[in-house]
Amino acid sequence: MPAAEPRPNTPLPRGLIVLCCLWVATSWVMLFGLHPPVQAVASSYTNSVTMMGISTILGITIGWPLLRTSGSVFEAPIRQTLLDMLVLACAVQVTIWPLRLISTWSTVQTLLITCQLSSWIIVYGALVYFGAGSRNGWTRTVVMFIALLVVTLSMLLPAPGDAPLWSPLEMFRELAKSPQGAPTSNGMVGAAATATAGLGLWILLGGIRWYRSPLATGYSSE
Secondary structure (H helix, E strand, C coil): CCCCCCCCCCCCCHHHHHHHHHHHHHHHHHHHCCCCCCCCCHHHHHHHHHHHHHHHHHHHHHHHHHHHHCCCCCCCHHHHHHHHHHHHHHHHHHHHHHHHHHCCCCHHHHHHHHHHHHHHHHHHHHHHHHHHCCCCHHHHHHHHHHHHHHHHHHHHCCCCCCCCCCCHHHHHHHHHCCHHHCCCHHHHHHHHHHHHHHHHHHHHHHHHHHHHCCCCCCCCCC
């Protein structure tokens, strides 16, 4: 019997880890500076805290997909994407929770913000899995375009209602501006709905990849 084909290696995303650190550090220095304000109160940091959250969202929704769809092809798309998602989820935790110290966010509110960002990691993880795992240039380009389109439309189009579920930026603003640190029902529903949509997108795109791949090997031949 012929020897079984070895499974592809799953290297640690060291480059992504370094870029996450640089992204967070650069954003922090640009938004907060190296010196504290004259009056170091929560209201002095409101705009910087909001922009730090937005910078984190842009890194997840634009920086990550562009990095992966313009780089090398994932040999083990599911495992490599899940490792990427783990790195980004950890980066979200170490970025958002310290902001509570210089903001009026409550513990529940901060938890919901991290959940909301993590739910968008699930959504964009499905796109990265489908795009970075493909050898087809058109597929990778379309995935890149979709990632840019969602964020661009969420910034250009008016927000229908309090917090449109399709807009990561508006969802974050809704949670961040909740009065007296109390999260709104829209924010809670939005985070749960986004995570559910992300899981559905994983199933859909996973089914498409399975349908297009040779059953003999189980790997994409794109």
